[in-house]
Amino acid sequence: MELKTATWNIRGANSIDKQNEVRNLIHNEHLSICAVLETHLKTKTVHDIGNYMFDKWDWISNVKYSPTCCRMVMGWDPTKVKVMVIHMAKQVTLCLVETVVDKSKFFCSFVYASNTCIERRKLWVELDGHKAFAKSYPWVLMGDFNVILKVDEHSAGGSSMTEEMNEFQECVNNIEVEDICSSGFHFTWTKSLKNPNCETLKKLDRIMANEEFVTNFSRAHALFQPYLISDHSPALLIIPDGLINKPKSFRFMNFIADKAEFIPLVENGRKKEVNGCPMFRVVKKLKAMKKDLKKLNWANGNVFSNVAALKVKLQKIQAEVDAKPHDKEIRADAVKSLNDYKEACNDETKILK
Known part of the structure; x- marks a missing residue:
């Protein structure tokens, strides 16, 4: 099953035209998850506008971490995915995502970084914590990082790295992630949509992942779409076929190894006649043992x-x-x-x- 996840810095979701643009993005792209960033919603308006944008979807916001101005609202289609919020803060939300059909799982950090370097330092620490939580499981980060990573990610170019860029680069190195392959816009932010003389463009929005995510979702890619009415490009993470199915490893509960029936069961499995190369014979014998080991595991019930x-x-x-x-x-x-x-x-x- 194809899975599409999007983040979009809409720069204010109070106007009906921007709310409709979010609804159109969800409908036209057949999204499963959508995080709307920089909503500028107040506590009293979050509920009604969230219900309108996401319609029948489940959704949450981080308004309690920034009550004067909600920074992030995230919705998902419960018929396609299950989403568990692991950690929520002002600049980032970590979720565990599981597809309903094939039970594929991965961690996702939705990011809306602050404008100031000092505030972003808190985000870099939080992302380090997310890495420790995700461990060796697939993990992807997506959203508006509010700082470029390389000098060529600014339309005016440059000859040296700034302190802010160095801190971002250090964070990326520490959490061991990199940009996934992408298409669409290179510069994801424009300083002004209305000013014809504006030439300032930057790559502030990105989708990065750890090695486990790239390995397990080898066909996943990012798509950065046109800005439309926002000064940021919608960022789409597209996973064409979900998680690559891998053969289940041979496992059993340790406690049954101490049961009197365990050794005879294994011995009978080992003596079974199987034709083929040595590795094939071992695998076939282990597979044949699984049913009996499972039966022994539940011999006395739960x-x-x-x-x-x-x-x-x-x-x-x-x-x-x-x-x-x-x-x-x-x-x-x-x-x-x-x-x-x-x-x-x-x-x-x-x-x-």
Whole structure:
């Protein structure tokens, strides 16, 4: 399933024409997620305008982190994706995105950086935290970073890096991301749409990703569209076919390795006759074992529920022993219940580890 995600610095979403442009972008591009930046919405207007722009979609805003002027409103189509907000701040929102159809997952940081260098330093620290959270999972960053990364990203050019650019470059190096392949506009911001003499253009909006994202979504690419009525270009992240399906690795719960049935089960699987090269035979034997290992895993039902049930049973039987201390049958049941409870607790501990 093709997945399209967009960020657009609309520079004020109070006017009906800009709200309609957002709706048109969502409809015409068949978006699954859309983050609207620099909305300038007030607390009392966010709800109604958010409902209008995103219609039947789910949506959130970060208005509580900037109550005088909402910086970001983000919506998504719940029939196509599930979105979990992991971290939200004034300049960035980290989400876990999962597609409904093929269950592809990736982390996405939606960025609207502040105009000042001092404020952006907080963003660079927050992105470092996002990297630590994403770890080795696919992670993409998209939005308005409000600073260029290279001298050729300014229409006037330049011969040296500024302090702001160096800090941005240091952040990019630290979080180990890079621009994904893109098409469309090179300069994503214009100083003035209405002034025919304006020649100041910059690349402020971008889509970057870590190595895991590029590897897993090898056909993903960015598209920077015309500005229309904003001074920023809409940035689209297009993932044509979702996540590349990989064979599931051979895994089983560690606690069943201590069960008496485990070794005989593995031994029987190893003895099965399979023709082919050595690696093929190993893979086929492991695959054949999966069903039996899964059955052993659930032999006693849900481990966590089992612990709770056995605890109640043990408490009850120990109360009976207290009432009838000379009844050997009850005492034998109490010993068995204790052993069952201890074994279930050990299984639970191993799963949690």
